[in-house]
Amino acid sequence: MINWFEQYHSSAFISDLIKTQTHLFVAEEGVGANQLLENLLKKLLCENLTDENKTCNACPSCRYLVYEHPNIRLIDKNIELKSDVITIDQIRELSSFIELASTSERDKKVIFIKNTHYLTSSAANALLKNLEEPPNNTFFILLTSNLHKILPTIRSRATIHKLASPTNKQCEDYLKDEHPEAIKFLDLAERKPFLAIQMADDKELINSIVKIFLRGKSFDMMDVNESLLASGPQFFVDLMQKWIADLAHFKEFSTVYYFKNLLDQIELISNQLSYKELLNFYKNLIEYRRLSETTINKSIALDNLMIDYKRIFA
Ligand SMILES: [Zn+2]
Incomplete structure (x- = not known):
């Protein structure tokens, strides 16, 4: 129950x-x-x-x-x-x-x-x-x-x-018997246990998207398109918003909300970036989210977004 x-x-x-x-x-x-x-x-x-x-x-x-x-x-x-x-x-x-x-x-x-x-x-x-x-x-x-x-x-x-x-404890109590593997996705799922269960099922997809984020300017556009095809633009953008939010949050407070298991990598990456660039990119992301709900050509919008992502590492 x-x-x-x-x-x-x-x-x-x-x-x-x-x-x-x-x-x-x-x-x-x-x-x-x-x-x-x-x-x-x-x-x-x-x-x-x-x-x-x-x-x-x-x-x-x-x-x-x-x-x-x-x-x-x-x-x-x-x-x-x-x-x-x-x-x-x-x-x-x-x-x-x-x-x-x-x-x-x-x-x-x-x-x-x-x-x-x-x-x-x-x-x-x-x-x-x-x-x-x-x-x-x-x-x-x-x-x-x-x-x-x-x-x-x-x-x-x-x-x-x-x-x-639910509170954090209620989420963990609920998941620990039936879906223990979902507990580590609770942060990323913003303490929505059924979203965490779904994320645990999709963990390979999430890992492949996060790998793209981690590569900074040296990711392969082909990988992006494949992940996007598998997940749909909303899922991709949602993860990316959380990723950028964590990078920006780390710069100010040295802590993160969503990707707590990647703290070391986030520290490395976040040190290469300026807060202002991160904020600007975050604005682009919101615009991309809006476009991805309406535009027919999702792949051009995504290409532009990822070119911008590379640029913040330049
Ligand atoms: Zn009955």
């Missing part, structure tokens, strides 16, 4: 949850909100919760995998299409599911919207119509990491739950 979410497993929380039909959960990415909510969906539909308020794992409802359950609909941005939005069509497709009114308390329906901040404004307005008059026994569970991007009219219809992020 994710111990920083303990309060949401209580029977008091579940009985409160069914009193209102629209809930908006706000959580940082990578802290386990998906896992918590998938568990809550199963609890909402379980016909026979145990005395400890756990799913029975035996009723017809519990026998389904959560996203194969006929009474659960998941809506998210389309990752396969690399779509960054939830479209109005996705919301319209809900109507037949919603209109088949549920006939009994036992037959609850749940619509789970992940990344609710990716709703286009027309999709958000279409959703709002559903929230204004939700049919009986139909629940809307919305999740976002970005509350201020949610329409105020949706916010005002929902019960808002702000989920806590």
Whole structure:
């Protein structure tokens, strides 16, 4: 169990949850909100919760995998299409599911919207119509990491739950049994344990990108392109921002946030660079991040960025 979410497993929380039909959960990415909510969906539909308020794992409802359950609909941005939005069509497709009114308390329906901040404004307005008059026994569970991007009219219809992020100790306690290899990625993952688990899985990729950073002006552009192809520009830029932040931070305070295991190399490299150049490069990085979200020719933008990176070592 994710111990920083303990309060949401209580029977008091579940009985409160069914009193209102629209809930908006706000959580940082990578802290386990998906896992918590998938568990809550199963609890909402379980016909026979145990005395400890756990799913029975035996009723017809519990026998389904959560996203194969006929009474659960998941809506998210389309990752396969690399779509960054939830479209109005996705919301319209809900109507037949919603209109088949549920006939009994036992037959609850749940619509789970992940990344609710990716709703286009027309999709958000279409959703709002559903929230204004939700049919009986139909629940809307919305999740976002970005509350201020949610329409105020949706916010005002929902019960808002702000989920806590874990402390360092809670992260380590959680990871030490199942994913001990992820503990050393906690700094790089900014204490988001599920991001750390993913990073541990991607550790070879991360190592190959960090090797490029370490080579300073003598890296091979081919290596950069390969790493970028494997990881996508966001992942690459995210690591590079943390890398430059550490170099700059070391110059001022002789400590780092993210790459603590590379302190010696960071000291060497950081001594070759001026603070001003690092800051200028950091600004370029932010511009590159913006470009990489919009531009068609990502590889030219990346070439320019890496030429700038070489230049700070000149
Ligand atoms: Zn059950």
